[in-house]
Amino acid sequence: MKIQELQNEYDFKTKSKPVLKLKGLNKENIEKISKAKNEPDWMKRLRLQAFKIFKSKPLPKWSVANLKELNFNSFDYYLKPEDQPSITWSEVPKEIKKTFEKLGIPQAERNVLGGVVAQYESESVYNNLRKELSEKGVIFVDTDTAVQKYPELIKKYFMKCVPINDSKFSALHASVWSGGAFIYVPENTSVKLPLQSYFRMNTEREGQFEHTIIIADKGSKVHFIEGCSAPKYTTASLHSAVVEIYVKENASVRYTTVQNWSKNVYNLNTKRAIVEKNGFMEWVGGSIGSKVSMLYPASVLVGENAKASHLTITLASKNTVKEGGAKVIHNAPNTSSKIISKSISVGGEAAYRGIVRINKGAKNAFSSVRCDSLVIGNNSKAETFPHIEVFEKDSTVSHEAKIGKIRDDELFYLQTRGLNEKEATSLAVLGFLDSVMKEIPLEYALELNKLVELEIQGM
Amino acid sequence: MFDSPFHYKYTREDKIKISKQRLIQTTKLSQTKKTLKTTDKIIKLQKKLKQKKFLVEKPGEVNLNLIGGAVTYFVEASGFNTVFKMKTLNASSLIEINCTKKSSVNINQQFSGFSSVNFNVEKNAELELNIQLKSKQQALLNITGVNKGVLKIFISNLAAGSHSDVLFNVENHGFASVSLKSVVFKTLSVKGVDNLKGSGVGETTIKTLLLNASSNVNILPSASIQNSSQYYSHSASVEKINDEQLFYLQTRTLKKKEAEKIIWQSFLKKSEIK
Amino acid sequence: MLELKNVSVSIKNKVLLENISMKIKKGEIHFLMGPNGSGKSSLAMAIAGKKEYLLKGEVILENEKINNLPPDERARKGLFIGFQNPVEIPGVNYETFLNKISKKPVEKTILKIIKNRSLNEGFSGGEKKKLEIAQMTLLNPKIAILDEPDSGLDVDSIKKISTIISKQSKNTGFLIITHYDKLLKFLKPDFTHVIINGKIKTGGYELAKKIQEKGFKGFD
Numbered sequence: 001m002k003i004q005e006l007q008n009e010y011d012f013k014t015k016s017k018p019v020l021k022l023k024g025l026n027k028e029n030i031e032k033i034s035k036a037k038n039e040p041d042w043m044k045r046l047r048l049q050a051f052k053i054f055k056s057k058p059l060p061k062w063s064v065a066n067l068k069e070l071n072f073n074s075f076d077y078y079l080k081p082e083d084q085p086s087i088t089w090s091e092v093p094k095e096i097k098k099t100f101e102k103l104g105i106p107q108a109e110r111n112v113l114g115g116v117v118a119q120y121e122s123e124s125v126y127n128n129l130r131k132e133l134s135e136k137g138v139i140f141v142d143t144d145t146a147v148q149k150y151p152e153l154i155k156k157y158f159m160k161c162v163p164i165n166d167s168k169f170s171a172l173h174a175s176v177w178s179g180g181a182f183i184y185v186p187e188n189t190s191v192k193l194p195l196q197s198y199f200r201m202n203t204e205r206e207g208q209f210e211h212t213i214i215i216a217d218k219g220s221k222v223h224f225i226e227g228c229s230a231p232k233y234t235t236a237s238l239h240s241a242v243v244e245i246y247v248k249e250n251a252s253v254r255y256t257t258v259q260n261w262s263k264n265v266y267n268l269n270t271k272r273a274i275v276e277k278n279g280f281m282e283w284v285g286g287s288i289g290s291k292v293s294m295l296y297p298a299s300v301l302v303g304e305n306a307k308a309s310h311l312t313i314t315l316a317s318k319n320t321v322k323e324g325g326a327k328v329i330h331n332a333p334n335t336s337s338k339i340i341s342k343s344i345s346v347g348g349e350a351a352y353r354g355i356v357r358i359n360k361g362a363k364n365a366f367s368s369v370r371c372d373s374l375v376i377g378n379n380s381k382a383e384t385f386p387h388i389e390v391f392e393k394d395s396t397v398s399h400e401a402k403i404g405k406i407r408d409d410e411l412f413y414l415q416t417r418g419l420n421e422k423e424a425t426s427l428a429v430l431g432f433l434d435s436v437m438k439e440i441p442l443e444y445a446l447e448l449n450k451l452v453e454l455e456i457q458g459m
Numbered sequence: 460m461f462d463s464p465f466h467y468k469y470t471r472e473d474k475i476k477i478s479k480q481r482l483i484q485t486t487k488l489s490q491t492k493k494t495l496k497t498t499d500k501i502i503k504l505q506k507k508l509k510q511k512k513f514l515v516e517k518p519g520e521v522n523l524n525l526i527g528g529a530v531t532y533f534v535e536a537s538g539f540n541t542v543f544k545m546k547t548l549n550a551s552s553l554i555e556i557n558c559t560k561k562s563s564v565n566i567n568q569q570f571s572g573f574s575s576v577n578f579n580v581e582k583n584a585e586l587e588l589n590i591q592l593k594s595k596q597q598a599l600l601n602i603t604g605v606n607k608g609v610l611k612i613f614i615s616n617l618a619a620g621s622h623s624d625v626l627f628n629v630e631n632h633g634f635a636s637v638s639l640k641s642v643v644f645k646t647l648s649v650k651g652v653d654n655l656k657g658s659g660v661g662e663t664t665i666k667t668l669l670l671n672a673s674s675n676v677n678i679l680p681s682a683s684i685q686n687s688s689q690y691y692s693h694s695a696s697v698e699k700i701n702d703e704q705l706f707y708l709q710t711r712t713l714k715k716k717e718a719e720k721i722i723w724q725s726f727l728k729k730s731e732i733k
Numbered sequence: 734m735l736e737l738k739n740v741s742v743s744i745k746n747k748v749l750l751e752n753i754s755m756k757i758k759k760g761e762i763h764f765l766m767g768p769n770g771s772g773k774s775s776l777a778m779a780i781a782g783k784k785e786y787l788l789k790g791e792v793i794l795e796n797e798k799i800n801n802l803p804p805d806e807r808a809r810k811g812l813f814i815g816f817q818n819p820v821e822i823p824g825v826n827y828e829t830f831l832n833k834i835s836k837k838p839v840e841k842t843i844l845k846i847i848k849n850r851s852l853n854e855g856f857s858g859g860e861k862k863k864l865e866i867a868q869m870t871l872l873n874p875k876i877a878i879l880d881e882p883d884s885g886l887d888v889d890s891i892k893k894i895s896t897i898i899s900k901q902s903k904n905t906g907f908l909i910i911t912h913y914d915k916l917l918k919f920l921k922p923d924f925t926h927v928i929i930n931g932k933i934k935t936g937g938y939e940l941a942k943k944i945q946e947k948g949f950k951g952f953d
Contacts, residue, residue, distance in 0.1 A: 375684055381685055383684070384682050384683075387677075388676070389678075390675060390677075393672060399678075405688060405690060703820045706781075707816065707820045709808065710805075713834065715805065718805070722822065724825075
């Protein structure tokens with residue numbers, strides 16, 4: 001398991017770090033956040049405008065998840081993620097400790113993941129990575145720094161791919177956002193190593209309202225990995241991050257997310273990419289944890305020949321509701337998209353919700369969707385809501401889905417080869433996940449596989 | 460995030476309200492291969508009766524040409540190999556089918572309007588429902604029912620008009636397969652809800668072909684499984700006229716429109732259920 | 734008569750053939766030969782009017798330039814194309830289809846084969862090819878371009894279709910794309926065209942025999 005760290009730059013770092021913790025969502029607190037960050041006036045105004053929009057929008061009712069329990073005023077909104085309180089080892093939930101043990105995670109890592117230790121550094125590794133990137137002209141800083149250092153870029157790209165009025169949660173996010181990664185890759189530059197915002201031993205705990213922007217200029221190529229497959233315990237229970245990706249002509253971006261939040265978390269992120277001519281956007285995701293998830297990465301294909309690929313794995317364990325899916329909008333001719341979604345319900349409820357929309361003029365557009373759901377054990381539920389909207393006659397869309405239990409004949413075959421029922425089940429499940437799993441970086445995939453096995457054995 | 464998962468809002472439930480005070484007339488048909496022309500009788504009876512019940516006691520084929528306004532037709536498909544063929548449903552027609560044995564019901568909707576087919580398939584029974592929609596205006600079809608046996612639904616929808624809607628809602632405890640094929644001249648919405656309960660196995664196939672530059676289609680084949688002893692698969696596709704086939708027919712002297720017609724007619728013919 | 738004047742064929746900005754010129758008159762049998770991938774089928778498709786192919790130069794059928802006509806109009810003017818791999822259109826009744834394209838009654842032997850079957854569906858490769866020839870006789874074209882009518886056929890079948898082609902040539906000029914020497918046993922071409930590297934070379938019957946014996950070497 002590779003351990004890489006990234007220490008984000010703060011221009012206004014001081015020796016005594018101010019700890020800013022604000023309870024409740026109101027205009028005053030938002031202004032305090034903006035002031036503490038020393039933001040330009042336009043950003044403060046954007047936050048306040050977004051807050052107005054947030055208040056005016058109702059909670060979405062169409063989801064299978066119950067969002068009524070969300071009380072926005074009960075959350076703490078932090079200035080910096082590391083201001084979240086450290087807890088003692090004894091406070092870390094038992095299941096998480098057990099999982100660490102089973103996954104063979106070393107003690108030091110367990111401490112960080114458990115939320116016990118705030119920092120861990122390794123200068124040398126970090127410095128080499130920084131050097132290589134700056135030589136290529138790649139900008140990789142945290143978003144707060146970008147607001148100060150690259151205001152023109154921020155003005156051009158911030159909340160333009162996901163507008164503040166897109167939904168109640170994008171508005172919430174825009175009003176209290178903090179942290180996140182800002183990446184700019186210059187023309188014809190290819191970043192060979194995947195950029196990772198969050199490593200197991202990262203200094204920064206994942207922010208609740210991180211804002212990540214990736215701008216891949218013409219002909220460039222970059223792979224960004226976010227998250228962690230080992231269970232992450234956090235006291236912050238609402239995550240409403242936004243990821244905006246701009247794939248320019250002939251560029252190619254891959255965004256991998258692996259998430260295993262503890263079961264007190266509402267994971268309601270908004271991720272969207274705008275893909276220009278000949279561009280290629282790949283979304284790869286493994287969503288294992290959290291109590292409620294609503295994740296629909298979106299690709300808007302605006303240029304001719306633009307392509308998008310969405311691969312996701314979702315695991316709904318006991319008492320969780322995981323909604324996941326994909327949104328692809330074809331706005332130009334010869335665009336194509338492929339969506340593969342694999343979800344497994346092991347005592348929870350997994351729903352696929354997606355939309356493929358082919359607008360008029362998107363001649364020769366092609367889209368294929370495959371969303372399969374595996375239902376294991378009692379009380380497990382699965383649903384699928386695939387929307388298909390086609391306004392262009394010269395296009396082809398196909399959608400296939402299979403929902404249900406593992407085929408009896410598959411299980412039987414494996415059992416006749418000596419595997420007991422649980423072993424056979426986990427093997428069948430891994431086979432089910434294979435087409436997406438093989439796209440996830442090896443170290444995460446290995447852990448993901450182990451986690452799935454643990455869930456099944458734990459039933 | 461979506462604000463409204465389904466764009467065309469119709470409240471079809473409003474349209475069908477069966478008055479409980481209607482008179483029921485039961486007509487027993489004991490002859491096979493009898494063509495019952497109920498035209499004259501119905502027009503006269505229409506004013507008095509709002510429900511008609513047809514009970515077939517012996518196996519065979521019955522052709523019913525049923526024309527009428529807001530009429531409810533009850534069909535008791537209790538004979539072995541009973542075949543009903545119904546033609547020309549009109550606005551606000553409702554057909555209720557109770558299937559206790561192997562039966563086949565053919566429905567041919569010619570006029571615009573709203574038709575509702577409710578079915579109940581008993582255990583060990585098999586119902587094959589063949590529906591053809593040809594309306595030029597609004598063709599609205601609502602298929603709902605409970606299946607405990609084997610259910611096969613073939614819908615061939617020449618949705619020539621604007622806002623053709625097909626809704627299907629199957630509570631499935633047995634085996635259900637639904638196949639819908641539609642050629643879209645203007646607008647089509649298909650919304651399906653497959654609720655699998657018990658230990659059902661279901662498969663749904665939706666195929667649509669867009670014909671004109673202004674055609675558009677909106678499909679939502681949603682499905683929900685509530686326990687782990689079920690298996691369900693569905694597929695939906697939006698296709699375009701195959702260029703190779705079009706070219707071949709043109710090299711055989713057929714004009715473009717004519718060749719297109721041959722292609723979409725052949726598209727509608729074959730059902731996808733094995 | 735079909736005349737090609739300085740025709741070039743390209744697809745997606747790639748030039749496949751250049752400087753193709755030929756004249757096919759009623760009663761003449763022309764063979765079109767060349768190594769695999771030389772562009773023979775592309776030429777046939779371009780003449781038929783398939784939109785993927787960009788054709789420059791002049792294609793004149795019965796004294797009328799047909800470059801800009803859609804495929805069905807070219808067919809109605811008397812151009813027939815026998816496809817190498819006839820496409821299947823399931824659900825289209827073959828007999829109904831034949832009755833639609835020609836007023837001539839369908840021969841009994843053909844009727845027996847196609848009865849209750851769909852257009853090209855479920856037939857073997859050889860059967861499909863023979864049915865293409867049957868369609869040709871029904872349509873009685875001025876010019877027939879046949880793309881490998883002999884591939885997939887046994888010797889007896891090749892003999893049969895050669896007889897039909899000979900008979901039909903009274904009314905029709907033929908351009909036959911072929912690989913196999915078996916056809917040469919039964920049909921003697923008046924002209925042979927060879928396409929190599931995108932260019933054409935024309936000769937008589939002797940050219941066809943030469944290729945049969947020695948292959949395509951030495952044609953650059």
